[in-house]
Amino acid sequence: MTESDKSPDVAQLPALTDVSRALLRRALRGEEIKEDEPGFDNLRRLGVLVREPYRAGIYVMAERQDIEDRLRDAAVHQISTGAAFMAGIGELLTDLDRERERTALGRQRSACLSYFIDGIDGVHQAMSALVYASKSEIAAVQPGRRKRSLLNKSIPRDVDLVNRGVKLRTIYQRVNLPIPHVRRYVAAVAAGGGEFRVTDAPLEKMIMIDRTHIFVPDAVGGRDHTAGAWHIRDPAAVLYLARLFDLEWLRATPWEAASGPWETPDGACQAAWAEAKTTARQRFILRGICNGQSYEQIGRQLGIKVRTVSSEMADARAKVDVETNEALAYWFATSPDRALTD
Template sequence: MFRTLGGGDLTTNPAKRTHPHAITDLCEEGRRLYANALRTGRIARADAETAPCLMEFALLHPDPDDVGWLRPVPPTVALAQRLSPLEREISERRRASVELAEIFEPFLALSAQGVSPTHSITVLEGLDRINAALDLATEQCRNEMLTVQPSARHPERRVIEGLERDRTLVERGVRIRTLYQHTARYSPERLAYVDQFANGKAEYRTIDELVERLIICDETVAFIPIRDDRQVALELRHPGLVSYLIKVFEFMWDRAVPLSAGTPYETAPDGITEIQHSIAKLLVEGHVDEAIARRLGMNVRTCRAHIAKLAQALGSGSRAQLGYLIAQSGMLDRDH
């Protein structure tokens, strides 16, 4: 569990037990109070009792001049406190991965004499084996890495891992092209991540819908998940399969919007936004809310809020009627 960096352990606080969550899932009340504290410079201790997570995560600290008030910890300080141990752990794991790669280098040289058809597709079971294969492919990548990354929200650990991986590649002169969903444009963590690579070696674009993750290194090896929990993946080294996946990537890349181009979500004359248009298309195809949210990179609650706005705009009173009204409205003709 997360512990306070400067205010003690709050596990005995009854209020804490009523809404436990990780800092990456900061509750709405916590977000509101922290933002208000940053705007005003302080917040009454009594007001903060509704969100004890703010003290647990060291986002507030006692006012030295008045015990009845709390002052906000600057976001830059709070973020640095959280990222520092993650960065150390990632550096240690990366060193371990390099050592393992050196151990297996003689065997890799033997297998590099030719990939047999029976070994052109390898099943990787478990995150440790998947990450080890990805680390090795990253170490060997020399020209270009193509990645498709659905879902804009990522845990801090994965954001830092991606940052370290991309920095290593860029420093080695490798070009990186990454596709996100449009919702990535509203993720402060993702935008801050992208700002780390403003030298042109790494390019980021967004598109309305992505189905699943994909990583391709130097047109020689590709990785795709084959289970929803991402505990099993395929390592593909068959030239025909890798070439096909590259064509799929280029097809999506050509239709994507550079992340620096601003938001692609604009309201059409009929009052339907582009994101609602994408949701409407998936609704008509018969997808449930959870599947739509996953494909568009948003949480289910946000997806349902968009569906409600869509129903209101079309005057729908039921889910069945909404599908009919979408088909009758002609909004899907925008794709043609």
């Protein structure tokens, strides 16, 4: 049994030392932490820090409930000497709440059921701890093209999740089907039991963990998706969004059923792609326009700026030799390009 596997010693009060408090603040700021640093053993004994799976030396604070459960289990197990230990738990948790509130990364209040996390790093910190501790299910709606660097880093973590029995389901847009790094990721995770589906419909990004926590982009302050995300814990809101995911999942096409043309392309498909006047990105934008979406909505799904969407449409209009988006949309609706399964 390693030191990190041992239960806390109830003979010692569950409290932060001054040294461990300083180390905790560094961890909350996202700084690299070494296990031989003073104060680390105190935090490890209390179960306060959790190693982030795919960033060496980075630790995040465990969920408050997980800390409390671990400490209370240890106290019950050693009840004969645990009276002082039990008395100190409430004070420790209050202390931890106070430290979380004092840091830039910790904005959550224990009474809040939904709160906004500033910055992508802050979002990753919050999600990593929850994903690491996931017990049953992770469901994701991922609009637009998936980035190679992100998927490559996610493979070890997600393979480990499905191997330990966590149900992993992801909905992608069809534009990802022919992309090699996306196909490698899907193959690796699906081999362990992960499930993937694709759709042509517009999507809004969402990550759901154990049907208890949901992360979504900002729809209140109008902030860009890179500004951060909302962490939703309200049971009614989570249940409603979970049902929406289940409906979207039923409407989507299983990855293996949709991916045939890239596995065994026939001459007709190859000829159609060769004769296409538009690119895959332009067809994605045009499908969105035909569905009544704005440039802002389409750009958010693709992870590109509005001016890039506008530039793509200008290029498509020039290729087709029309002057307006209305004329371009009419051409697309009746052209062979629309039938291409990007």
